[in-house]
Amino acid sequence: MRRAYRLLDVFTETPLAGNPLAVFLDAVGLDDGGMQAIAGEFNLSETVFVFAPRDPVNTAAIRIFTPGRELPFAGHPTVGAAALIADLRAPQMLAAQDLRLVLEERVGDVVCVARHRRGQALAASFTLPRLPQEVAAPPSVEEIAAGLGLAPADVGFGAHRPVVYSAGADFLFAPLSGVEALGRIDPDRRRWGADQGSAIFCYAPGGDGADYRARMFAAGWGIREDPATGSAAAAFAGVLMRFAPPADGDHTVVIDQGVEMGRPSRIALGLEVESGALRAATIGGSAVLIAEGTLDL
Numbered sequence: 001m002r003r004a005y006r007l008l009d010v011f012t013e014t015p016l017a018g019n020p021l022a023v024f025l026d027a028v029g030l031d032d033g034g035m036q037a038i039a040g041e042f043n044l045s046e047t048v049f050v051f052a053p054r055d056p057v058n059t060a061a062i063r064i065f066t067p068g069r070e071l072p073f074a075g076h077p078t079v080g081a082a083a084l085i086a087d088l089r090a091p092q093m094l095a096a097q098d099l100r101l102v103l104e105e106r107v108g109d110v111v112c113v114a115r116h117r118r119g120q121a122l123a124a125s126f127t128l129p130r131l132p133q134e135v136a137a138p139p140s141v142e143e144i145a146a147g148l149g150l151a152p153a154d155v156g157f158g159a160h161r162p163v164v165y166s167a168g169a170d171f172l173f174a175p176l177s178g179v180e181a182l183g184r185i186d187p188d189r190r191r192w193g194a195d196q197g198s199a200i201f202c203y204a205p206g207g208d209g210a211d212y213r214a215r216m217f218a219a220g221w222g223i224r225e226d227p228a229t230g231s232a233a234a235a236f237a238g239v240l241m242r243f244a245p246p247a248d249g250d251h252t253v254v255i256d257q258g259v260e261m262g263r264p265s266r267i268a269l270g271l272e273v274e275s276g277a278l279r280a281a282t283i284g285g286s287a288v289l290i291a292e293g294t295l296d297l
Contacts, residue, residue, distance in 0.1 A: 002294040003027070010080040011228040011257075011265035011285035013121040018265045018288070019228035019258065021080040022047040024295075025088070027063070032070070038295065039065035045226050048077045050085070053104050060085055061104035068222025069196075072106035073129065073168030075230010075267070075283045079112075082124040083287040086114030105129070107168040125268070125284030128167050132238030132281075135170055136198070138162040144174050148202065149186030153177070157205065160243045167234035167281075170198040171216075175243075178204050179213050183260055193220030201232040203255075210256035210266065227258030228265030230283045237271055237281040248273050 005024045012018025022042045027035065027049035039047040044067075051061040063070065064077045086099045093099060094116045101112045103126075112126040138144070144162055145152045155162065160175035172192075176182055182204050193199040199218030206213040216229040233255055240246070240253065251271040258265040270282035 001029070001297050003297060004294050005292065006084055006289060007291040008080045008084060008287045008289050010076040010287045011230070011267050012288060013286045015288050015290050017258075017263055018286075019076045019226065019263065020044045021077055023081055023084055024049045027051055034297070035063060035065050036070070040067045040222075043067050045223050046071065046074050046077045048081045050081065053102075055104070057102070058104055058109060059101040063106070066218075066222045068220070070106070071169055071221075071231070073110070073231055075232075075234055076228050076285075078103060078105070078110055078126050079124045079230060079283065079285050080287045082112035082126065083114050083116075083122040084289065086124070087116060087122055087289075091116075121286040121288050123284065123286045125270070125282050128234050128237070128281045128283070130167055131278055132165045132167040132235040134163060134238065134242075135166045136164040138164050138172055144172070144200075147190035147192070147200075148174070149189040150176070150181060150184060154181040154184075158243070160239075163239060163242065164198055165235040165238040167231065167237070169231040169235070171232045171235050172198045172200045173236065173239050174200055174202045176202055176204045179207070182213060182215055185215060185217075187217055187225050188219075191219045193218035193223075195220065199223070199229075199232070201229065201236070203236070206254070206256055208256070210254045212253070212255045213259065214255055214257045215260060216257065225261055227261055227263035228267055228285070229257065230267060230285075233267045233269050234281065234283050237269060237278060240271070241273075241278045245276065246271060246273055248275065
């Protein structure tokens with residue numbers, strides 16, 4: 001049977017940058033093993049499989065697989081799938097106005113907004129289906145540093161200290177002293193995410209229009225390094241509220257990732273703060289369609 005797919009680069013306006021994503025538009029009949037095998041064949045950070053929604057009010061149901069496991073939620077697959085589905089189903093309407101979609105994911109229903117204006121890349125954003133929470137105690141600074149090939153003095157800046165947060169997927173957040181320390185990380189020093197453990201999201205103060213620069217490693221999930229990690233950016237909202245809480249109001253935090261990989265990506269994290277608490281958060285970015293084809297199974 002032939003199954004159609006599209007390839008997109010997400011969190012970028014430029015082809016061959018950002019985070020690659022494969023989207024299979026009709027996954028009816030594929031079982032868990034089949035989807036996992038296809039994700040392994042494509043060997044991208046994530047592959048998305050689209051199904052009819054359980055609730056006909058919603059737009060679609062999607063399942064997300066890395067080369068090594070299924071994820072209940074992930075950011076760049078959500079952004080990419082929302083932008084692609086809107087563009088394929090209602091291109092003329094999308095050119096005239098933003099479109100609201102609801103994608104059913106294992107984490108729950110995710111509300112998305114897709115956008116496409118003349119002369120601009122496709123774009124989408126989504127509201128976090130659940131707010132981030134601290135879910136575990138972090139390893140020691142010494143253990144984190146050793147696992148990254150760094151010195152303990154490289155870990156931490158300002159009030160920021162290592163923590164483990166989740167907004168659907170668990171991440172160990174490791175603040176580093178600067179961009180220079182990010183560049184010295186040894187991705188192969190430790191198999192982060194092994195045995196269903198947390199991936200690690202390393203971040204430092206940014207530059208060139210970004211508030212933060214980041215790198216993410218999850219070899220245990222089948223991802224040696226990820227060019228852009230929307231689910232980590234979602235959980236990062238909780239980290240910011242703990243260590244650098246903004247004033248009441250709406251805020252946009254810009255995160256650059258993938259620079260050291262040669263896959264520069266830009267993620268927009270939106271924060272809605274009321275009475276000193278996070279009330280809602282969004283993840284957004286652009287997406288570029290770069291290829292399409294069929295897979296014969």
